[in-house]
Amino acid sequence: MERGAALGADGRMPYNLTVNGKSYAVDVDGDIPLLWVLRDTIGLTGTKFGCGIAMCGACTVHVDGLPVRSCILSVSEAAEKPVTTIEAIGDTPEGRKIQQAWLDIDVVQCGYCQSGQIMSATALLAANAKPSDDDIDAVMAGNICRCGTYPRIRAAIKLAAQG
C-alpha cells in the first residue's frame, strides 16, 4: 500500500522523510505540501485534504510531536523530522485512548474530518492530560466538522482523559 521508496543505503532522493517510524526518500519539489507527499507519493491516504489553506484542520498531522496543517507545510520543512499520521497515532498512549473513546462514543458521522480531529485531540491530551471544556474548545476550534459532531468530540476527549 505504501508506494514511497524506502530509504536506500545510497540515499539519492532529495528529501528524507520519517513517517510513522519508517524512512522514505521522496523525489519531489521542496515546496510541495507534505499532505500530497503523504497521500500521493507515500500512499498514506488517512490524512485528508479539506480547505488547502489551514482553515479546517482535516489535514492535521504531527511533526516533531506537535500538530501542524500538512496542506500548507512544505515537504522541505518536514524533512528529517519525525512525522506521525492517523495511521500510527494509535501507537501513542494518548492516541490509543482517543481512538478508543471515539469508538466508545461513536463520534463519527461521515468521517471525513475525523482523522484531523483525532490528531488534534491527541495533541491536546498529550499537552494537557485533564482538559476543561474551555481547553477543549480552544484547541479544537481549528478543526471543522460539517456534520456537527462537536458535542460527541468533546465528550470523547473527556472520556479519553479519564482513561
Add this chain to the structure above:
Amino acid sequence: MAKRTLALTLGIALAVAGLVAAFEPIRGHAETSGGGALKGAADFASIADAKARSKAIFAEASRVLTHPRCINCHPATRSPTQGEDMHPHVPLMIAADSSMGPAGLACSTCHGAENRAIVGSRLKSIPGNAHWQLAPESMAWQGLSVGEICQQVKDTERNGNRSHADLIKHMGEDHLVGWAWHPGEGRSAPPGSQAEFAALIAAWVETGAECPD
C-alpha cells in the same frame, strides 16, 4: 428640471454618506493606508517647540504602530485579529499563558518560520515568522488612542522593561517587527521601512519622547 437636479444631488449625497457610513467600521481605529510615504524626522524640523515636535513625530510613527500588520497581534482581548479589516482570527485563537496559543493548537500549527504561499485560493499566503506570537497583554493597543499607545510604549512596567534605547533597537532590529514590511502576498505593509520607522522612534526619543494628547 430644478426638482430633478435637486433629487439627483440629494441622491448622490445620500449615496456618498451611505458609503462613508458603510466603510467607517471597516476602517476602524487603525486605518492608515492611503496616508502616503512615512515622513522622516527632518519633515518636522519646522516645528520649533521640541515638545510639539516630539508629539508630531510619534503621531507619524503611530501610522506604523496602528497598521493592521502590527496591531492585529496587539489585540484588546487575548485573541488576535487578522486581515486589513481586523476581523477576529479564523479559527478563533487564544493567546494562552505563552502568548503562542494553547497547548495543542500553538500559533506554529499554521504559522511557520516564513510566509507560506498558497496556490489557487483567494488567500494568497499564510503569514509566518520564527517568533510568531501575540504581544503580551500589557501591550494591547487595539482601542487605544495614539496618545495612550505612546504612554504604553514608554512605560517600562508595560513595555517589557525596555529603556528608550531598547525601544529604538526593538523597533529597528526585531525580526518579528520587521516582518510587517514583508507580510507575504495579499497583505499591505505599513508605510516606510523598518529603518525609517526606527529613525522616527529615535527622533521621538531625542526630542523628549513626548506623547500626543
